[in-house]
Amino acid sequence: MGKDPRAGRTAVKDAPKTTDKTAVRETRDPDQIEREIEETRKELGDTVEALAQKSDVKAQAKRKVEETKSTVAEKKDELLGKAKGASPDGAASAAAEVSQKASENPLPLAALGAFAAGFLAGRITKR
Numbered sequence: 001m002g003k004d005p006r007a008g009r010t011a012v013k014d015a016p017k018t019t020d021k022t023a024v025r026e027t028r029d030p031d032q033i034e035r036e037i038e039e040t041r042k043e044l045g046d047t048v049e050a051l052a053q054k055s056d057v058k059a060q061a062k063r064k065v066e067e068t069k070s071t072v073a074e075k076k077d078e079l080l081g082k083a084k085g086a087s088p089d090g091a092a093s094a095a096a097e098v099s100q101k102a103s104e105n106p107l108p109l110a111a112l113g114a115f116a117a118g119f120l121a122g123r124i125t126k127r
Helices: 020-026 030-055 057-104 106-126
Strands: none
Touching: 030 057, 057 106
């Protein structure tokens, strides 16, 4: 416990620093090195920007809400178009059918009217 675990080892800073890659890079033109540095900076900037966009939860939520609104609006328009296409004929035929049944058998219609009138009269008198 009292001994330094690094004692007796050779320091890394004293070791030779030449490798095959370093030897190749030392022979490159300084302009080429500067171009590579600029390219690396650009790539790093793009990476940072992409990470910032991914971490911006509020912007992602807004984007998702807008996409959902757009989808809902498209479906609403599609359904309204279908309803308008089917509605005039369907409503006209249903109204004609109800009118015909009421004229053939007025008793249920009269009973419904009497019930509605009694219900309204009861509501008005309670006030």
